Amino acid sequence: MTGAGISLTDRGIDIRLAAAAALLAALCAYALGQVWHGFPPDLSAIWMAGHLFASGQFDLIYAAPAGFFGSSPPDWQPLLPALGLQGRDVLPYVYPPLWAALVAPLAAVLGPQAFFQAAAVAEIAMLVGSVLVAWRLCRGFAVPLWAWILASAALIGTSVISFTALMHLQPQIVVVFLTLLAFERHGAGRTATAGAILAAAAALKLAPAALALIFLFDRDARALAGFALTGAAFALLSLALAGPALHFAFLDSMGAASAGLFVTSITYSAEVLAYGAAALLGLAPEVDGAARNFRVEVPGALALLTRAAGLALLVWMIAATRALDPARRLPARLFLLSLLVNLFGPLGWVHYYLPQLLMLPALAGLLPAARGAALAVGAATLTSWPVLLALRPALPGDFAIAALGTGTMLILFAAVTAKVRA
Numbered sequence: 001m002t003g004a005g006i007s008l009t010d011r012g013i014d015i016r017l018a019a020a021a022a023l024l025a026a027l028c029a030y031a032l033g034q035v036w037h038g039f040p041p042d043l044s045a046i047w048m049a050g051h052l053f054a055s056g057q058f059d060l061i062y063a064a065p066a067g068f069f070g071s072s073p074p075d076w077q078p079l080l081p082a083l084g085l086q087g088r089d090v091l092p093y094v095y096p097p098l099w100a101a102l103v104a105p106l107a108a109v110l111g112p113q114a115f116f117q118a119a120a121v122a123e124i125a126m127l128v129g130s131v132l133v134a135w136r137l138c139r140g141f142a143v144p145l146w147a148w149i150l151a152s153a154a155l156i157g158t159s160v161i162s163f164t165a166l167m168h169l170q171p172q173i174v175v176v177f178l179t180l181l182a183f184e185r186h187g188a189g190r191t192a193t194a195g196a197i198l199a200a201a202a203a204l205k206l207a208p209a210a211l212a213l214i215f216l217f218d219r220d221a222r223a224l225a226g227f228a229l230t231g232a233a234f235a236l237l238s239l240a241l242a243g244p245a246l247h248f249a250f251l252d253s254m255g256a257a258s259a260g261l262f263v264t265s266i267t268y269s270a271e272v273l274a275y276g277a278a279a280l281l282g283l284a285p286e287v288d289g290a291a292r293n294f295r296v297e298v299p300g301a302l303a304l305l306t307r308a309a310g311l312a313l314l315v316w317m318i319a320a321t322r323a324l325d326p327a328r329r330l331p332a333r334l335f336l337l338s339l340l341v342n343l344f345g346p347l348g349w350v351h352y353y354l355p356q357l358l359m360l361p362a363l364a365g366l367l368p369a370a371r372g373a374a375l376a377v378g379a380a381t382l383t384s385w386p387v388l389l390a391l392r393p394a395l396p397g398d399f400a401i402a403a404l405g406t407g408t409m410l411i412l413f414a415a416v417t418a419k420v421r422a
Helices: 008-035 041-054 074-079 097-109 112-137 145-158 160-167 172-187 191-204 207-217 221-258 270-280 300-321 326-344 350-366 369-382 385-394 398-421
Strands: 261-263 294-296
Touching: 008 112, 008 145, 008 160, 041 097, 041 112, 097 112, 097 191, 097 221, 112 145, 112 160, 112 172, 112 326, 112 350, 145 160, 145 350, 145 369, 160 172, 160 350, 160 385, 172 191, 172 207, 172 326, 172 350, 191 207, 191 221, 207 221, 207 326, 261 270, 261 398, 270 300, 270 398, 300 326, 300 398, 326 350, 326 398, 350 369, 350 398, 369 398, 385 398
Parallel strands: none
Antiparallel strands: 261 294
């Protein structure tokens, strides 16, 4: 039955798409209401760095507390009352100097809360954009758009990954949007643009630079050139705006942040499992099973072995995805390589896995449908905030919860590589 040239089937598809979009919009409106008057500790570091840069207090930008994470730098404490941040955990700044330089003009005219609210609108909009860009990246084999949006709304609403990113208004949301956009453009044949966008993401956080390996695997000289030239331009801009001293301070800060292993219930790092195994074998000090938010020193040999394992998995991933058709190979490699970068990188916070969350609906098309859907549901369940809330009182400390989360990500990597190879 038709009317006005539009079939009833077409109308049904439009209704499903509109309903899914409305659900996602309602979820985002709810999230915006939750963070509107809140205090995001991670984003507060960005505002504070911009404020210090704008006021010429460059030597304080990379101040940090003992142990680095968990509290405000002591050198910032005298400044916080006048800024309306007394009693708040304004976390240390761990990002490249370019962030501080670019945020400085905003921090000079916007107070912390106004800055947080503007960032909340921008980041939630980028999260919605990431859902759509991820679908475009996988559209050659993905479920219909309405089903993708519906699944994404369910994932964002229940995942500890998205919950942590939103509650902290994590800059990772911006980085992930740029990263997904870069590889969507790569898949669309706009390879030089893809390289440039990925370089912009790497200028904000260094980790996306490792994803340029995908351009190398594809032997895409234009993408590599776009990445290299744009990255060089950002580096020169950063040096011009911030000067070399802040860049040396940034490198020192990164070294301090990645020294040892800071364990919380949302630390998903391969070093958690490696250290736990070494402790069981008597090769490392025992872990206090009841401890929460604590740091352990990882033996140098163990850290090297962990990195070697990461490289071995990288080789396995390349071999497993080589025979895929291009429409599947690109999203598969992005999903798997970013997973490895997060697992074996210097820091392993749960919100780093936002690309995996946003691409989980692709598993139903990337793998045999039933297996892919089951794997996506299983991974989503084990990394959901309801499960985390149930585990916290059931388990005495953070190490076991972190090990479960890390193990889930490793199993996800193994299952995807095994099935795409098969």
